[in-house]
Amino acid sequence: xxxxxxxxxxxxxxxxxxxxxxxxxxxxxxxxxxxxxxxxxxxxxxxxxxxxxxxxxxxxxxxxxxxxxxxxxxxxxxxxxxxxxxxxxxxxxxxxxxxxxxxxxxxxxxxxxxxxxxxxxxxxxxxxxxxxxxxxxxxxxxxxxxxxxxxxxxxxxxxxxxxxxxxxxxxxxxxxxxxxxxxxxxxxxxxxxxxxxxxxxxxxxxxxxxxxxxxxxxxxxxxxxxxxxxxxxxxxxxxxxxxxxxxxxxxxxxxxxxxxxxxxxxxxxxxxxxxxxxxxxxxxxxxxxxxxxxxxxxxxxxxxxxxxxxxxxxxxxxxxxx
Amino acid sequence: xxxxxxxxxxxxxxxxxxxxxxxxxxxxxxxxxxxxxxxxxxxxxxxxxxxxxxxxxxxxxxxxxxxxxxxxxxxxxxxxxxxxxxxxxxxxxxxxxxxxxxxxxxxxxxxxxxxxxxxxxxxxxxxxxxxxxxxxxxxxxxxxxxxxxxxxxxxxxxxxxxxxxxxxxxxxxxxxxxxxxxxxxxxxxxxxxxxxxxxxxxxxxxxxxxxxxxxxxxxxxxxxxxxxxxxxxxxxxxxxxxxxxxxxxxxxxxxxxxxxxxxxxx
Numbered sequence: 001x002x003x004x005x006x007x008x009x010x011x012x013x014x015x016x017x018x019x020x021x022x023x024x025x026x027x028x029x030x031x032x033x034x035x036x037x038x039x040x041x042x043x044x045x046x047x048x049x050x051x052x053x054x055x056x057x058x059x060x061x062x063x064x065x066x067x068x069x070x071x072x073x074x075x076x077x078x079x080x081x082x083x084x085x086x087x088x089x090x091x092x093x094x095x096x097x098x099x100x101x102x103x104x105x106x107x108x109x110x111x112x113x114x115x116x117x118x119x120x121x122x123x124x125x126x127x128x129x130x131x132x133x134x135x136x137x138x139x140x141x142x143x144x145x146x147x148x149x150x151x152x153x154x155x156x157x158x159x160x161x162x163x164x165x166x167x168x169x170x171x172x173x174x175x176x177x178x179x180x181x182x183x184x185x186x187x188x189x190x191x192x193x194x195x196x197x198x199x200x201x202x203x204x205x206x207x208x209x210x211x212x213x214x215x216x217x218x219x220x221x222x223x224x225x226x227x228x229x230x231x232x233x234x235x236x237x238x239x240x241x242x243x244x245x246x247x248x249x250x251x252x253x254x255x256x257x258x259x260x261x262x263x264x265x266x267x268x269x270x271x272x273x274x275x276x277x278x279x280x281x282x283x284x285x286x287x288x289x290x291x292x293x294x295x296x297x298x299x300x301x302x303x304x305x306x307x308x309x310x311x312x313x314x315x316x317x318x319x320x321x322x
Numbered sequence: 323x324x325x326x327x328x329x330x331x332x333x334x335x336x337x338x339x340x341x342x343x344x345x346x347x348x349x350x351x352x353x354x355x356x357x358x359x360x361x362x363x364x365x366x367x368x369x370x371x372x373x374x375x376x377x378x379x380x381x382x383x384x385x386x387x388x389x390x391x392x393x394x395x396x397x398x399x400x401x402x403x404x405x406x407x408x409x410x411x412x413x414x415x416x417x418x419x420x421x422x423x424x425x426x427x428x429x430x431x432x433x434x435x436x437x438x439x440x441x442x443x444x445x446x447x448x449x450x451x452x453x454x455x456x457x458x459x460x461x462x463x464x465x466x467x468x469x470x471x472x473x474x475x476x477x478x479x480x481x482x483x484x485x486x487x488x489x490x491x492x493x494x495x496x497x498x499x500x501x502x503x504x505x506x507x508x509x510x511x512x513x514x515x516x517x518x519x520x521x522x523x524x525x526x527x528x529x530x531x532x533x534x535x536x537x538x539x540x541x542x543x544x545x546x547x548x549x550x551x552x553x554x555x556x557x558x559x560x561x562x563x564x565x566x567x568x569x570x571x572x573x574x575x576x577x578x579x580x581x582x583x584x585x586x587x588x
Contacts, residue, residue, distance in 0.1 A: 053586050087410035091342040103334045104420040106327065132345060146413065155469045303479040 002065070004029045004156050004187035006048060009059035012045050012211075019045040021211030022055065027189055027204070029155075032182055034202030035038050035191040038308070042211040043082060043191035047160045050189065051081045071076040077105070080149030082156045086141035087148070094125050094144050097133060098151060101145045105152040112151075119147040123177065139170030143177065155186045163197060175200060195301055209308045226306045228253075231267040231279055233293040240264060240288050248280045251275055269295075327587040328421035335428025336435075339402065343436060350436070353398070354443045357391040361444075364511060365451045376545030384444075384453040385465075386510030389530055391444050391475035393505060395437040397497040399429055400479035400484030406492045407485065412585055426578055430477045437473050441466060458541030465540030468563055472533045475570035476547060482574050485581040504519075510534050515551055526553045532562040 005027035012020040020042045027033040035043050048054040051065050052072040060067045066075040088097050095116050101114025120129045122155035123143040128136060134142065142162065149157060163171040164177065178201055182188050192198050198205050199219045207215040207222070215222060231248070235241050241263050245256060269275045276295050283290055343350055361383070369379040403425075406412045415425050445466075449517050455462045480497065487493050508514065514525035525531055536559035538544055555562035 018572060048586060053413055073419060078418060079417065081414065081417040083410045083413050085410040085476075089342075089411060089502050091345045092338060096338075096341065100334055100338055101414075104415070104418045104424075105332060106419065149583065264336040 002029050003027060003280050005028075005033070005061070005063050005189060007046070007050070007059065010046065010049055010061060011058035012042075012049065012054065012056050018211050020057070020059075023212060026214060027187060027208055028188050029187045031203045032190060032201055034198035034205045035189060035208055036193070036195065036198045036304075037183045037191075037207050037208035038193055040209045043193075043208055044160055045211075046208070047081070047083075047158050047189070047191060051079060051158055052076060056077075065142065066094070078154055079156050079158065080152065080154035080316070082142075082146045082149040082160065084160045084161060084164060086138075086145040087132050088141055088144050089241070091132055093130050093132055094120055094128045094136070094140075095305070096179050097144060097255045098147055101148045101151045107152065107212045115151055126151040137170075140171060141176060142166060142170070146174075146177065150181065154186070157182075159188065159190045161193065163190055163192070163194070171197075195299065195304065207304065207307055215303070215307050222303045226298045226303045228297070229269050230296050230298075231265075231269050231276065231293070232265075232280075232296055233283075234291040235263045235265070236289055236291060238263060243286050244283060244290075246290065247286045248279055251282075253278060263291075266279055284292060324421075328423055328427070331421040331424035332427035332431060335421075335424050335430040337428075339429060339432035339433060343432075343439075344505050350439065353436070354391075354440050355450045356394070357440075357444055358447050358489065359388070361387055361447050361451060364509040368511075370464055370556065370564070374545070374548070375515065376547030377543070378452065379452065380448075380452045381543045382538070384448040385534050385543055386505075386508075387443060387448070388444055388469050388503040388537055389472075389508075389510055389534045390501075392442060393476055393530070394468050395440050395478035396433060397480050397494075397501065398436065399433045400480035400493050400497060402429055402433070403481055403484040404488055406489040407488050407585060408490065412582075416585070421503060422583060423579065426478075426481055426582055430481060432476060433477050434470060434474050437470055442467065453543075457540060457583060461540045461542070465537045468560065469533065469537055471567055472529075472554040472563055475574075478574035478578050479570060482578040482581055485578065485585050488585075504528060504530055508534060509556075514556075522551075526551050526556060529555075529563070529566040531556060532559045532566060535559040536563045563571055 001025045005025065007023055007025040010020045010023040013017070023046055025187055029288070035046065037043050045054065049061055051054045052068050052075060055069065063075055064078040066078065068075060092100065097115035098119055099112050102115050103109070107115060117129070120126050125140060125144060125147070130142060133141060136144065146159070146162065149159070159178070163174050166174060171310060175197070190201060201220065205217065205219055205222060206213045210276065215225065216223065231251070233244065235244055238260060241258060241260065244265055248267050249256065249264070251269055252267045253270050257266040258264070273295065276293070280293065335558040364383050364387070365380045369383070374381050403412070412425065414422055483496070484493050487496060507521055508528045508531040509525060510530060514522055514531060517525055534554045535550060539559060550556040550559070
C-alpha cells in the first residue's frame with residue numbers, strides 16, 4: 001500500500017516557539033489518521049504544512065505523491081481542507097459558497113452547480129441551500145465547510161478539529177457524516193483534542209505533543225502500550241486492603257498500586273474475565289468483603305496522561321501555536 | 323491560457339464580494355452617509371467662513387470630497403481582507419488550486435465597483451447642494467476615471483496593510499488615523515497656500531492634492547483668480563496623479579502579493 005501522506009523531520013519555528021520539532025508521519029492510502037494532541041501541540045501547523053499554507057523550516061512532506069514545496073499547485077488540486085473555523089462566507093447562500101469553491105477548483109460552470117446541489121443534498125442542507133449562511137446554526141456551518149472540502153472529490157482530505165466548538169448533538173451528527181464519507185476510500189487526516197473522536201473515527205492515531213509524534217498505533221495498541229487490563233477493587237477497611245493485596249499478589253503481572261485512604265487496589269493483570277473469577281474466589285477464601293470490583297481497560301485518556309504527563313484537554317504549558 | 327484562468331478566478335472572487343454589497347445594503351448606505359454629512363457640514367457650516375476667490379465654496383469643495391470619499395472606499399480592501407483572514411476564508415482560498423493573484427485582483431476590483439457606485443451617489447449629492455460641472459462630458463468622465471484609478475492604486479496599499487495587521491478592528495482604527503491627515507493636509511477643503519509653511523509643503527506634495535486639483539480642473543471647478551502653487555505636481559496635476567498611480571501600483575502590488583502568499587489565519 002502506498003502512503004498518501006509522508007512527512008519526514010518537519011520543523012517549524014515561530015521566533016523562539018517551536019511549533020513542529022521533527023515531525024515524522026506516514027498515512028497509508030485510504031485510511032483515517034487521527035492526529036491527537038492538546039492545544040499548541042503543533043497539529044494545526046502540521047495540517048498547514050501539508051496543505052501548502054505554510055512552508056516548513058526543515059524537513060520534507062509529500063501528499064498524494066506530490067511535494068508540498070515543489071509541486072504545490074498540482075497538490076492543491078488533489079486535496080480538500082476544512083479548517084478550525086467554518087471558513088464559509090456569511091453573506092453568500094450555502095449554494096453560492098459551494099458553487100464558488102467549485103469554480104475555483106476549475107470544475108466549470110455546469111459541474112460546479114451540479115456538484116453544489118449534490119453536496120447540499122448529501123449534507124442535509126437542501127432546505128437551507130438558498131438562504132444566506134448568516135442564519136445557519138454552528139453545526140450547519142461546519143457541514144457546509146466540510147462540503148466545501150469535498151467539492152473536487154479530493155483523494156486526500158484534511159479536517160482540522162472538525163467538531164471543536166460544536167454541541168454534543170452536532171458533534172455526533174458530524175461524526176456520522178465523516179464516517180460515511182471516508183467509506184469511499186478517501187484518505188483522511190483528522191486533528192482533534194478529543195479522545196473519543198480519535199477513538200471512534202481513526203484507524204491509526206498519532207499522539208502529538210510539543211511538535212513531535214510521541215506514540216503511534218491503533219487505539220487498542222496505544223491502550224496496550226500503557227498497560228493492559230487492570231483489576232480494580234475497593235474494600236471497606238485498611239486491614240482488608242492488606243489481606244486483599246497479599247491474596248491477589250500472585251495474579252499481578254506488574255506492580256500493584258494500593259490507595260490506603262480510599263481502600264482501593266489496582267492490580268495489573270492478563271487473562272480477561274477468568275482472572276476476575278479467580279480473584280473473586282481468592283478474596284472469598286480470605287473472607288474479604290469486597291465493595292466493588294471490576295476489570296478495566298485503559299482509556300485513551302490514560303494513554304495520554306502516561307505519555308505526556310498532562311490531560312489532553314488542558315492547554316499545554318507551551319505557548320499556543322496560533 | 324493561464325492568464326485567462328487567473329482573470330476568471332479573480333472574477334469569481336469579485337462576484338463573491340459584490341454579492342455582499344447586495345445582501346448588506348447598510349454597507350453602501352454607511353459608506354456614503356459619512357461623506358454626505360461632510361458635504362452638508364462643509365457646505366453649510368464652514369462654507370460661509372471659507373473664501374475661495376472667484377467661485378462658490380461648494381464648487382471648490384466637491385472635488386475634495388470625492389477624493390476623500392474614494393480613499394475611504396479604498397480602505398474596504400484592507401478591512402475586507404483582514405476579515406477574510408480572521409474567518410479562515412483566506413486559508414481556504416489558499417488551499418484551492420486557484421490563481422494566487424485572484425483574491426487580491428477580485429478584492430480590488432469589487433472595491434473599485436463599490437467606489438464607482440459611491441461616487442455616483444456623491445455627484446448627485448453635489449448637484450443638489452449646488453455643485454456644477456463646467457467642462458465637457460468627456461473631461462468630466464476623465465475626472466471620475468482619474469479619481470477611481472487613484473483609489474484603485476491606493477487600495478493595493480490598503481490590501482498590503484490589511485494582510486499585515488490581520489485584524490479588521492486594528493485595520494479600521496489604523497486607517498482612520500492615517501486617512502484623515504492625508505485627506506486634510508491637502509487642498510481638499512481649503513486652499514493649500516493658506517496653510518502654515520510646514521503643512522503647506524506637505525500639502526503641495528501630497529498625492530491627494532494632485533488628484534483633487536486634477537479632478538477640479540477636469541470638472542471645470544477652477545477660477546482664473548486662483549493660480550496653482552508653483553510646484554510641479556500642482557502645475558501638472560493630471561500627469562502627477564497618473565504618476566502616483568504608477569508608483570503605488572509598482573510598490574504595493576508586489577508587496578500585497580508577497581504578503582498574501584505567506585498569509586495564514588491566527
